[in-house]
Amino acid sequence: MLGYYMLGYYIDLAWRSLRRSPGLTVLMVLAIGFGVAASMTTYSVFRAVSGDPIPWKSSQLFVPQIDAWGPSSRDSNGEPPDALTYTDAMALVHAHRAKLQSAMYRISPSLVPGQAGQHPINVSGHAVYGEFFPMLDVPFLYGSGWSADDDAHQAPVVVISGELNQKLFDGANSVGRSLSMDGKDYRVVGVMDSWNPQPRFYDLASSANFNAIGESVFIPFERGIAAGIYNSGNTNCHEPRTGPGFIGLQQSSCVWISYMALLDSSAAVSQYRQYLDGYAREQQRAGRFHWAPNNLLRDVPAVLDHQGVVPSDTRISLLVALGLLVVCLVNTVGLMLAKFLRRSGEIGVRRALGAPRRALYAQFLMEAGMIGAAGGALGLLLTGVGVMSVGWVFRPEIAALARLDWSLLGITMVLAVGVTLLAGVYPTFRAARVQPAWQLKSN
């Protein structure tokens, strides 16, 4: 009971003290508010772009890299190309050494709406294998992905996004209906629930890392190749192509296919590594590669790290904002020191009347905590304004990712109170050391 009573007393003391010097109080609250808000706003963007897009299985998803170009094209780290040639991708597909796997390339076919008078629209998506959907746990609204049989038979099937389903079929269950892409008819087998992982980890080699709009269509890989739906992602070539057109690209040493494999144990990972090296050695023996195997197998977090997907502007602004917070803290330490020591006389009296040091600690930390809470409240307000206006500073596809949610609000408040208490530690320590006798004498 006594504890509660004293708590109320400390709140009362803190409140009186804060009111006695409103200028200093406002200054401290402003400093904490601005510092916390700047940090949290930039953090909201940083958090959005540096997160793990598929945390539950990112460490089981691997991206193989095969050196199809040789030492002359390697950078100083000996890094092989970040995508595969058609030849290598097909070899990996047919060997099927992973539990689930998919080769993929980006497509942007044009879609001709059924009604006359409507302009054709351009959609983006990927040509993938059926295992892509269970491997990445793609959520479905209606239907599902397609079977291995559909892959093998180059079936004209398509999985579409919920948005496209809304546009074309008014959101109805469109499984079984057909749509026309690049002049050919495709049967809808699945409609995805909203799915737009950020960054687009399954094809970092070819896609922009962050995309405000998710992909609309997925078709079977072999169907895309057979129908001549051209790759709309990056194509990197080491030497001029010999043949023309899409066939020429498939025969070339250009890399344009991304690959992902699900390997769920360390044994599976090392077996897959052995398989890749064996494959490269085989190619070496066959005379296609004139160099020793130089393969890589990175999991998703390692690929994200290597590709440096977090834009440097995001990092720089977070760092500068944290710098601002540190200055605000140093400022608060100074002001609190002044504020607490100004009351040396009062402290002397309290100590002389028998208040233990512990009580003084409690009193002053309570005061710091109240400043922190007020700063946090201001910080919340400013963070809200900040998150709304990140579109000014960052590229739209990145700004769209920054969200104000409960966890951000919680962190803002905890950060504000936490740092203010931290700032209050030294001034409190100094205040508690005030010698009662000396203060009373000088009065």
Place this chain on the structure above:
Amino acid sequence: MQIQPILAALKRHKAGTFLIALQIALTLAIVCNALFIIQQRVERISRSTGMIETDLMAIQNMWVGLSDENASEPLIKADLQVLRQLPGVQDALATNSYPLRGGGWSTGVRLNPEMKKPAAQTTQYFVDDHALATMGAKLIAGRNFRPDEVVAIDPKKFQFSPTVMVTKALSDKLFPGSSALGKQIYLSDGTPPSTVVGIVERLQVPWKGGFADNFEANSTLLPVQLTGNFTTYLIRSKPGQLASVLKAAPEALFKANRMRVLPSERGVRSFAMVRQDAYKSDRGMAILMGIICVVLLGITAAGIVGLTSFWVGQRRKQIGVRRALGATKNDILTYFLTENLLIGLGGVLVGALLAMGMNLWLMKQFEMARLSPLYVITGVIVLLLLGQGSVLAPAMRAARVPPVEATRSV
């Protein structure tokens, strides 16, 4: 002015002195680097494209249902005819890209086929004889392309063009001290050379920064009309008629041929919009850094006012004693100003080192440029003045403490 007593007094306020100095040091370090970032972004934003940007617009066109890559050749010809005859249009151009578009072709330029490393990096603009007039780029030597020089080629089969125009920046880079006019350059491996027939004063590459920073004005124009699925149109309206052409041009294109896609986002843009889109994040970053600088300086100033006011309050009695012993108001004022100057000097000294250290780290992490010492010097002066300015009010209050204060107890 004696510094000794000030130092003695500061020794009794070690914590406060240290905190103010630390705050000044950190503020200096951050403000220097933030200002430097602002300057870099502003410099980037203010680069000229080399084009006359008023009355200019761009259309992004994608063909639908082409039977093969060459099938777009007559379509592009027809489109250009439609656009050039449209009321309000001065000239129009089909190209693969244009400055600030963000995507385009880049290649290395060699002076002879044996060169191991390219002598320069350049972008390639595939255009026709209307390029200079439409873009508003200035030919400073040689000649423009002739209509009969322009050929149509499938982009996946393109190898070389016998004639090209280059920008002056590229010419200077390839042939320092002379001109590229009439000389031969190699734009890819294993192909015949191209002869430079014209020099353009300036034309920016499609990229606005990053990897393109070291060849931002190295452009090559080729008299080649690329066919394929994607075509970009640049259109110059007659003076003041851009608004009507922005509306009329896409309508006319759809009227001529429906089998096309003009993306809803960035499909049809005036060049002012192109510029705004391209530099949006740079402008935003500069504004953010600016806000942070202002907040930082404001908080540091307020902190100095706060702590100095406290010290003045604490030392009223001592000030009174000094006044009673004959010190003038001016002496008291000078005392506090000098005290702040000493702390400030300590702070900026550490801060300057911190600023340069921070810049070195940013250079390593984010490939930033080296901080010019001018920024550090400017920052030092700004912070010292800020300190003096902030201390002025409390110091004047101190100077007003009457000598009689010496006789009062508190």
